[in-house]
Amino acid sequence: MSAPYPARPSRPVVAFLALALLAAILLLDALRAPPVDLFAAPPPVALGSGVAPGGAHCSGG
Amino acid sequence: MTRTRAGLVLFALALAAYAFVAAGARAGLLVLVGLGFGLVLEGLRFGFAGPWRTIVTDRDGRGLIAQFLAIGLTAAAAFPLLAAAPDELFGAHAPVGLAMIAGAFVFGATMQLVMGCGSGTLVNAGSGNLVGLVALAGFIGGSFLGTLHLNWWTGLGALPVITFQGLWGAHAGLWITLALLAALGALVALRAAPGKRMPPRRLWIAAALLAALALANLVIAGQPWGIVYGLGLWGAKLAETGGADLAATAFWSAPGNAERLGASILTDVTSLTNIGLLAGAFIAMRWKADPGAQTTNLTAASWLAVLAAALVMGYSARLAFGCNVGAFFSGISTGSLHGWVWMVAAFGGSWMGIRLRPILLRPAAPAAERVPA
Numbered sequence: 001m002s003a004p005y006p007a008r009p010s011r012p013v014v015a016f017l018a019l020a021l022l023a024a025i026l027l028l029d030a031l032r033a034p035p036v037d038l039f040a041a042p043p044p045v046a047l048g049s050g051v052a053p054g055g056a057h058c059s060g061g
Numbered sequence: 062m063t064r065t066r067a068g069l070v071l072f073a074l075a076l077a078a079y080a081f082v083a084a085g086a087r088a089g090l091l092v093l094v095g096l097g098f099g100l101v102l103e104g105l106r107f108g109f110a111g112p113w114r115t116i117v118t119d120r121d122g123r124g125l126i127a128q129f130l131a132i133g134l135t136a137a138a139a140f141p142l143l144a145a146a147p148d149e150l151f152g153a154h155a156p157v158g159l160a161m162i163a164g165a166f167v168f169g170a171t172m173q174l175v176m177g178c179g180s181g182t183l184v185n186a187g188s189g190n191l192v193g194l195v196a197l198a199g200f201i202g203g204s205f206l207g208t209l210h211l212n213w214w215t216g217l218g219a220l221p222v223i224t225f226q227g228l229w230g231a232h233a234g235l236w237i238t239l240a241l242l243a244a245l246g247a248l249v250a251l252r253a254a255p256g257k258r259m260p261p262r263r264l265w266i267a268a269a270l271l272a273a274l275a276l277a278n279l280v281i282a283g284q285p286w287g288i289v290y291g292l293g294l295w296g297a298k299l300a301e302t303g304g305a306d307l308a309a310t311a312f313w314s315a316p317g318n319a320e321r322l323g324a325s326i327l328t329d330v331t332s333l334t335n336i337g338l339l340a341g342a343f344i345a346m347r348w349k350a351d352p353g354a355q356t357t358n359l360t361a362a363s364w365l366a367v368l369a370a371a372l373v374m375g376y377s378a379r380l381a382f383g384c385n386v387g388a389f390f391s392g393i394s395t396g397s398l399h400g401w402v403w404m405v406a407a408f409g410g411s412w413m414g415i416r417l418r419p420i421l422l423r424p425a426a427p428a429a430e431r432v433p434a
Contacts, residue, residue, distance in 0.1 A: 011189025011352040015343045018186040018194050022339055025295050026326060028302050033325040041085030046149050046283030047142070053283030055317045056329055058290045058378070058387030059155035059397070 062350060069344045076340055084327035090281050095334035097274045098286070099341020102184045104348070107131075107267035109178040109385040113169070113411045122253030126246045127264035128390075133242045134272035135394035136235060139279055143395060144231035152226075152395030153285045155382035157402045158219025164380030165388065165403040169410025171374035172385070173418055175199075175367055176356075179288035179384030182371070183335060187342030192356050195364065196371035203375020204289050205296025208312040214380050225396040234396050241401070242393075275394065282330040285391035289378045291331035296375075297322055358425045366421040381407075 009017075043049035073096050081089025101107060112124025143150050155161070172178040175196035177185045182200050185193020225234030250258045260268075278286045297307055301322070307313040313322050326332045346352050359367070378384040381403055383392060389407065392400020 008191060008355045008358050011346060011355055013189070014191050014194050014355070015187060015189035015346060018189070018197065018339060019343060021186075021194075021197070022336060025299065026336075029298055029326045032298070032302065033323070036084040036088075036325050036328055038085055042087050044086035044090060045281050046087075047146055047280040049149060049283075051283075052148055053151050054320070054330070055151065055284070056290055056294075056321045057151070057153060057284050057331065058287040058383035059153040059392065059399070060290070060317070060382075 066348060069347055073340065073344055076337070080327055080333060080336075084325060087281060087330075088327050088333055091278070091330055091333035092337040092340075094274055094277050094281065095337020096341040096344070097270070097277075097337070098180070098334060099184060099187060099338040099343070100345050101267050101270045101274065101341075102180060102338070103188050103342040103345035105263045105267035105270075107264060107271065108181055108184075109389070110172045110176065110181050110411070113408065114173060114415055116249060116252065117412060117415055119257070120252060120254040121257040122249040123257055123260040123264060125249050126258070127260040127268045129242045129246045129249075130260070130265070131268035131271045131275075132390055132394045133239050134269060135275045135390070136238050136242075136396075138272075138276050139285070139395050140226070140231050140235035140238070142276070142279060144226070149283055150279060151284045152224065152397060153287065153383065153387055153391035153400070154222050154224050154395065154397040155388070155392065155399045156215075156219040156222050157399045158215055159217045160214035160380045161219065161382055161399060162402060162406045164214075164377040164382075165406035166410035166413075167377035168374055168381055168384060169407030169412075170414035170417065171370040171377065171410075172407075173411055173414030174370035174421060175374060178386075179292075179378060180338065180386050182374075183288065183339045184342040187339035188346035189343075189352060190356050192359075192367055195367050196374075199368045199371025200375040200378075201292045201296045201299070203296075203372040203377075204293035204379050205300060205375070206372070207376040207379025208293050208297065208318075209310055211379055212311045223398040225398070231396075238393065238396065275390070278330075278334060279395075282334075284330065285387070285395055286334065287331045287383060287387035287391060288335060289331075289375070289384050289387055291329055291333075291335040292375065293379060294321055294326065294329055294332060298326065360423045360425045363422045363425075370421075 077089045077092045080092040115121040116125050143152050176192050182193055182196045186197040275286045321329050382388055388400050388403040
């Protein structure tokens with residue numbers, strides 16, 4: 001037998017909540033992390049830059 | 062509708078411009094790539110977990126064949142690129158090990174319980190799927206917790222990193238990769254029911270666009286498309302905000318990871334594409350006149366099962382050196398043996414997860430409503 005059927009938020013409402021979660025993470029990070037030094041930012045495109053990537057990837061240990 | 066769509070275009074441009082101004086041109090470009098991923102995955106309904114289920118339940122191989130096509134197209138350009146610029150571009154290369162195999166198996170099972178894989182969870186949350194939002198929270202927590210124990214798990218036993226390029230060279234390695242993908246596609250076509258073999262036009266387009274975006278990711282970031290690292294980093298940053306000291310942990314004290322943890326999220330390439338992906342899925346959902354119905358409601362116990370499964374999914378993705386994107390898609394398309402082993406182990410887990418679904422996920426709705434695809 002099924003349990004009672006409470007109302008659910010619509011897709012746009014849930015999507016806004018997901019964006020709010022993302023915005024909260026970015027805001028908390030902006031408050032704690034130092035601002036990015038744009039003069040030390042990597043070249044726009046890695047290929048041809050002569051610079052090795054940072055290596056922070058899912059396949060790294 | 063026109064005003065809504067104009068607003069969505071402005072939102073996308075503003076997001077990319079924010080990353081560009083705050084963290085440089087590369088950050089802005091990677092947010093645009095991420096937006097592209099989100100638009101393609103949600104707009105053209107290209108998924109990973111769904112086709113792994115429908116080949117088993119409905120003998121529908123169309124989505125799975127489209128996945129092999131996307132991976133093959135990516136590999137066809139990624140192999141030569143990696144060979145031409147070995148100091149600037151890295152593949153998604155990781156070791157095969159006991160924890161990696163177990164992690165992939167568990168990931169495969171849990172992705173069927175949360176109704177989405179790594180990219181699918183971001184797409185689902187961004188497009189307003191309530192299960193996806195709950196799963197995203199669990200996935201962030203799990204992928205962070207996985208980083209805390211990764212060294213212990215990998216210490217259980219692992220081979221050195223093995224790549225197809227290392228075994229056979231870039232040229233032959235690529236042809237072997239393409240031949241294996243073609244053989245798998247043929248196997249799926251044989252298994253699939255008549256009328257469920259040839260992908261529809263939208264999946265051909267999606268596969269080509271995904272390959273183009275994955276290659277753009279590789280060329281811009283210097284490394285392949287990934288999901289899990291960024292989510293683990295978000296979890297680590299939230300843990301630090303809550304007072305956790307991660308400096309003593311093996312993973313977060315490693316030079317590259319410590320640098321990411323101490324810097325802005327906008328300097329992490331995987332986070333940038335994750336941000337764009339979630340926003341792109343949102344835009345694709347809002348672009349439609351009808352955003353669609355919310356997923357079936359579940360019992361309280363089933364919601365807890367979704368959260369727990371997502372937590373385990375994030376944890377296992379970390380042990381498996383990636384999810385369906387970082388290990389399966391990017392691993393195989395850049396020649397890593399671990400991508401192939403991941404696929405076999407995760408498919409076994411997915412088979413088990415399909416059987417667990419009706420046991421753990423019980424709809425609270427009347428029987429007429431079904432658990433969504």
